Amino acid sequence: MTSTSHRPGSSASPLTGRAARARPGGSPDRKGDPQPPARGRIAGDGFWPWLFVSPLVAGISVFYFWPVLQTAFYSLTDWGVFGGWTFAGVENYVALFADPSLYLSLGNTLLYTAIVLLGIPIAVYLASLLNLPGLRFAGLYRVLFFLPYVAMPTAVAMVWRVIFNGDFGLLNHALALVGIDGPYWISTPGAATVAVAIVGLWSSLGFSLIVLAAGLKNIPPEMYEAAELDGASRSRQFRSITVPLLTPSIFFVTIVTVISSFQVFDLLYAILGSSNPVLPRSMSLVYFFYREGFVTNDKGYAAAIAMVIFLIIGIVTAVQFRLQKRWVQSD
């Protein structure tokens, strides 16, 4: 956004007032200010900053860091059902990397993630539609799109289970009207993963939409007006203004979507059902973890799976942060 703030006269333009109103939470003047030099100097201020963040650090340490360390430890043990462990070295990891279920569930998780990520372009498009000036009932639409996100995943899953039903489901009924013979969605390997991912996409759309809509509010309207004066079409404006200036928000929702997709469990568990014969071929990484840890009671092995999931998500996120320099427009 550097280009806008340096455009001469733009801050004096009568349009600026509108821009300021359009982003009530932001501070339009900040952009031109030099960066405060004191940033990142937390260590130099002695212990005071640490004192203020200590409640948070304590909570995170007890509830997140300590369990991570414990899990790392237990992944090296043969861990009994009711506690009690014997050290097993890397045995769990050796067995895990030789277990076809790991690669199968990783593949399913990647497919799921890929499909759910398709929701982001859809969300960008919908968000820009919702942001059209003068759109009536914009607030209502936003609520409607957001509702699935706050609905209970199990309740959502039960409704979709009915929709996906092979014999009596709404989806196959609709497909039959156009002459397509739909599969048994939740009991055909492959189709089951796609079915769950469709629901995942649908229910995460609301969150992406809200984040992106907030990002859109940060694009100064005068840019669109300038573009219009230059004769740019709506679609050209979308491609050359909306999308580039929205990249920080897109980056954020991409990170969040990838992480939550890698952790998919509840939807899969509730839509497919625990006695579904295709479940072993459609399970996600976290379901694999759950099955080993809580169904077959092999908790040391499950701890090893958890560590692998932890590492995969860490690596994927780190790679995303590295790649963002290539495509995210920062201001």
Added chain:
Amino acid sequence: MSPSFPSPARRGIAALAGVAGLALALSGCSGGGGAGGGSGEYTAPEDDLSAKITYGVWDQNQVPAIQENIDAFNEEYPDVDVTVNVTPYAEYWTKLQTQASSDTLPDLFWMNGPNIGLYGSNGQLEPITGAVDAGDIDLANYPEALVDLYNIDDVQYGVPKDFDTIGIWANKALFEQAGVPLPEGDWTWQEFQDTAAAISSALSAQGIYGGAGGMDGQTTYYNTIFQAGGSVIDGDTSGYDTPEAQAGIQFWTDLIASGGSPSIQQLTDTTGDQWFTSGKLAMYWGGSWFRSAITDTDLAANVTVLPLPTGEEQATVIHGVSNVVSAASKNKQAAQALQVFLASEDAQQQQGDAGAVIPAFTGTQSAFTESLPDANLQVFLDAADYAEPLPVSKNSAAWNAAETELLPQAFSGQRPVAEVAEELAEQMNAALAEE
């Protein structure tokens, strides 16, 4: 359940933290545990015993009957305060495991066949040997197969509070519509197969089926395996590699192949009980517990119960829940007193009169049959005579997962039954060896 279910509000914002939450799910179960089992010591307490105890159960439908039991118990022990904790079945075992690991099990709680081995052999439960020696519980009053189910390594941990057997729930209206006579008395496998196929073909236009297989061993293939003279688990080894067990599996493959049952895919989307309650299935293999799904529905007037068909022999699976006392209980005496009371004839009669379940105490079951007088529920009680206990081991869930994964391939005809069964036996033996 476990923190690995991210709640919608947390998803997103705490996503990274959620990764660590995975780890939390696991280590939440650490610490404590491994306590030595109880000694089974027991003395009936004085009437003025004062204690607060918790009673863990999973079935909300049974709470009114349980409350009646507790009221009666409090007439004897007015100062024992019993809190009933209901946890839905889906979360019950996960929660119980966590509680056991941190020595915070309820004082008294429900136990079932697939889990008794795990808890009994890991020293989590107080045996009832003291109460039996004192004559306060007489094992002869309960179905023998179920008493044996709660005996681990020759130690008795509980007696059944109720029992269930399997029968065939039949929709008389569909028989009539198909023009197929309703079978009477005992019948054979072949007669069942022919009846199912005949109804399916007569009513195929309406999408109605005669019978239905399924993925639940207790109501379907365990029964036919026993009827074929086979076993699911024999001592420490799998019974699936025997021709008898394979004949029991073949029964369902044949039923699906003949069109007598919906396909495995159809049954995954819509389970057998749903087919039946929607009036699309003439014969549903189901437990006595299914009665509560029938009572007060339009279907009730049309329903009757048939005995399971006879293969090489007559057999059904029997199972029942038991009340067990935690070895770590701080009010063991009060918990044991309640355990003994719940096993008594009076308490069992109260359970029976409430009609939610078939009580286990011999002679208290008549109220159950009267709850649907025209449906011939007597079949379920008679079946107790030739019943086999639900096959379980110390970690049943480990090989149950293999059954769910492999058997559908045999039922659907995708792979030969013998080949699938051999593979299943191999995996099951590996799981049993780890116990």
